[in-house]
Amino acid sequence: MSGLDGLYQEVILDHARRRSGQGLAEPVPEHACGESHQYNPTCGDEITVRVELAPGGTGAGAEPVVERITWEGEGCSISMAAASVLAETAPGMTRTDLLALIGEFRALLRSRGTAEPDEELLGDAAAFAGVSRFVARVKCAMLGWVAAEEALGRAG
Amino acid sequence: MVPTSGRNPAVPSQTVPPLTDSELRRIREDFPLLTGTAVGGAPLVYLDSGATSQKPVAVLDAEREFYLHRNAAVHRGAHSLAVEATDAYEEARRTVAGFVGATERELVWTSNATEAINLVAYAFSNAAAGRGGAAAERFRLGPGDEIVTTEAEHHANLIPWQELAARTGATLRWIPADDAGALDPAAAAEVIGDRTRVVAFTHVSNVTGAITDVAGLVELAREAGALTVLDACQSVPHLPVDLPGLGVDFAVFSGHKMLGPTGIGALYGRAELLDAMPPFLTGGSMITRVTMESAQYLPAPTRFEAGTQRIAQAVGLAEAVRYLQGIGMDRIAAHEHALGQRLAEGLAGMEGVRLVGPPPGTERVGLAAVDVAGVHAHDVGQVLDAAGVAVRVGHHCAQPLHRRLGLTATTRASTYLYNTAEDVDRFLTELAGVRAYFGAGDPR
Numbered sequence: 001m002s003g004l005d006g007l008y009q010e011v012i013l014d015h016a017r018r019r020s021g022q023g024l025a026e027p028v029p030e031h032a033c034g035e036s037h038q039y040n041p042t043c044g045d046e047i048t049v050r051v052e053l054a055p056g057g058t059g060a061g062a063e064p065v066v067e068r069i070t071w072e073g074e075g076c077s078i079s080m081a082a083a084s085v086l087a088e089t090a091p092g093m094t095r096t097d098l099l100a101l102i103g104e105f106r107a108l109l110r111s112r113g114t115a116e117p118d119e120e121l122l123g124d125a126a127a128f129a130g131v132s133r134f135v136a137r138v139k140c141a142m143l144g145w146v147a148a149e150e151a152l153g154r155a156g
Numbered sequence: 157m158v159p160t161s162g163r164n165p166a167v168p169s170q171t172v173p174p175l176t177d178s179e180l181r182r183i184r185e186d187f188p189l190l191t192g193t194a195v196g197g198a199p200l201v202y203l204d205s206g207a208t209s210q211k212p213v214a215v216l217d218a219e220r221e222f223y224l225h226r227n228a229a230v231h232r233g234a235h236s237l238a239v240e241a242t243d244a245y246e247e248a249r250r251t252v253a254g255f256v257g258a259t260e261r262e263l264v265w266t267s268n269a270t271e272a273i274n275l276v277a278y279a280f281s282n283a284a285a286g287r288g289g290a291a292a293e294r295f296r297l298g299p300g301d302e303i304v305t306t307e308a309e310h311h312a313n314l315i316p317w318q319e320l321a322a323r324t325g326a327t328l329r330w331i332p333a334d335d336a337g338a339l340d341p342a343a344a345a346e347v348i349g350d351r352t353r354v355v356a357f358t359h360v361s362n363v364t365g366a367i368t369d370v371a372g373l374v375e376l377a378r379e380a381g382a383l384t385v386l387d388a389c390q391s392v393p394h395l396p397v398d399l400p401g402l403g404v405d406f407a408v409f410s411g412h413k414m415l416g417p418t419g420i421g422a423l424y425g426r427a428e429l430l431d432a433m434p435p436f437l438t439g440g441s442m443i444t445r446v447t448m449e450s451a452q453y454l455p456a457p458t459r460f461e462a463g464t465q466r467i468a469q470a471v472g473l474a475e476a477v478r479y480l481q482g483i484g485m486d487r488i489a490a491h492e493h494a495l496g497q498r499l500a501e502g503l504a505g506m507e508g509v510r511l512v513g514p515p516p517g518t519e520r521v522g523l524a525a526v527d528v529a530g531v532h533a534h535d536v537g538q539v540l541d542a543a544g545v546a547v548r549v550g551h552h553c554a555q556p557l558h559r560r561l562g563l564t565a566t567t568r569a570s571t572y573l574y575n576t577a578e579d580v581d582r583f584l585t586e587l588a589g590v591r592a593y594f595g596a597g598d599p600r
Contacts, residue, residue, distance in 0.1 A: 004538065004539060004542045004593075007538065008535075008538075008593075008594075013594065013595065016594070017595060042550060043532075043533070043534050043549070043550050043551075043564075043565055044550065044551050044555070044558070044564035044565050045532075045534075045564075074564060075532060075534075076532035076533075076534040076535050077531070077532060077535045077594060078534075078535075134538070137534070137538070140534065
């Protein structure tokens with residue numbers, strides 16, 4: 001199974017088991033909150049992602065920051081691990097930061113194995129570099145992240 | 157019982173010997189793709205013939221020979237080449253019709269089985285719209301009428317009926333599947349009744365491999381005065397099938413699942429029904445007399461074959477049929493019966509694996525789907541693929557059946573005449589290692 005290990009990195013298998021952020025959390029009433037449901041018709045995987053934003057400081061133009069991301073879904077190890085990684089990585093980020101992270105993740109996954117992951121920016125999400133060589137699985141990895149992107153747009 | 161049972165004429169006789177090792181070796185030599193290696197370098201084990209079969213060299217050669225020496229448009233033109241092409245095309249029709257016990261008048265070429273079912277559904281709604289005159293009365297559906305299908309169908313034998321119901325105002329009903337994905341005969345008797353006008357059902361489930369008791373459903377449909385439509389996609393390639401003998405009114409199957417090319421399938425219909433049914437696709441080649449206001453149509457099967465036809469594909473499919481006949485469908489069925497039982501036995505005894513459909517020792521074709529506890533089907537398929545084992549993962553175009561079984565996706569292995577017991581064993585060995593790879597079942 002050695003050819004598989006580039007796909008199923010230990011980090012991914014670990015996240016697929018522990019599933020950080022699983023279970024939709026009730027948002028604090030004052031917080032802005034957005035939700036999105038995504039479905040992959042080829043495999044039936046689905047996910048609902050909820051993004052909760054807290055006010056970000058007092059200065060003029062201060063951006064809200066991600067308080068937490070929670071989700072509920074069913075799918076393969078790649079899709080579940082990707083949602084878990086996002087839930088661990090996103091808290092504390094501004095909206096701009098999170099959109100940049102999602103953009104970087106998307107670019108990595110679409111690279112067909114040619115991109116070097118920016119580990120500082122991506123953190124655990126860098127482990128998905130190997131997924132980009134398995135074109136059929138890119139959608140799996142993106143499922144929760146696309147949901148988060150849409151949920152962010154809907155949050156206040 | 158709707159699936160299984162020894163009463164089914166499709167069940168291979170115990171006296172027919174399965175293929176010998178030397179026969180299998182010779183057969184495999186006819187399929188160059190099978191002797192190659194998979195992407196990772198491991199020898200390929202192809203267990204996805206339920207999706208599409210591999211093609212023997214003879215079929216590829218027949219298509220090529222047609223294009224090289226006999227290619228022309230059929231049923232038009234007076235030159236010698238057109239006559240030769242037409243002969244080849246109609247000879248192919250006789251061959252394929254004969255393979256399922258039918259005459260050439262009863263076999264309509266379509267692009268695939270999906271188009272064949274849609275042809276019937278659209279012909280019925282054209283009748284409902286008043287087309288086809290008095291002869292088409294029996295195809296007219298409207299409010300109060302019921303179309304019956306089953307919870308075990310491929311989407312291709314469900315959605316065309318949903319749409320027909322929506323177009324005509326008829327009601328769609330279905331025979332429920334039980335916990336094993338089998339059709340409950342008592343429920344079938346309750347669903348099929350006086351209002352039923354159409355009963356559409358599969359001969360062999362593409363998810364469970366179970367064989368439907370066609371005679372039982374045909375009897376219920378006849379008592380109700382309903383027309384029957386049989387999805388024979390997973391039976392015609394693997395079992396000896398006599399469609400008129402089964403007593404169905406219509407049946408569909410596809411070429412690419414039975415060693416033939418893609419782009420061709422067939423609709424079988426009883427001749428008197430086909431001749432009375434209004435056309436679906438209209439245009440060239442299917443008419444007798446055309447004015448600016450209207451047209452008159454040829455009898456079946458030509459009235460359903462508008463436009464330039466799939467000539468080389470028909471020739472290729474006929475060659476595929478001759479190839480299958482050369483081995484014998486009863487022997488292919490016996491071979492796949494053994495492979496199916498080997499699959500079912502291996503899977504039923506595997507820890508953390510749920511075999512859906514008939515238990516071992518019960519009749520099934522060489523097809524089995526499983527749920528692996530704690531591991532998604534896509535992950536299962538990925539691990540198998542890395543070991544050179546090609547299987548299908550997902551809902552296999554049968555979402556309602558998966559929902560009924562409490563699953564979203566399964567892993568399906570499906571055999572054909574070229575598969576060996578070693579293929580099945582490689583699949584079983586690799587599958588047995590999947591849960592450990594993902595740590596499924598480990599304490600968290």
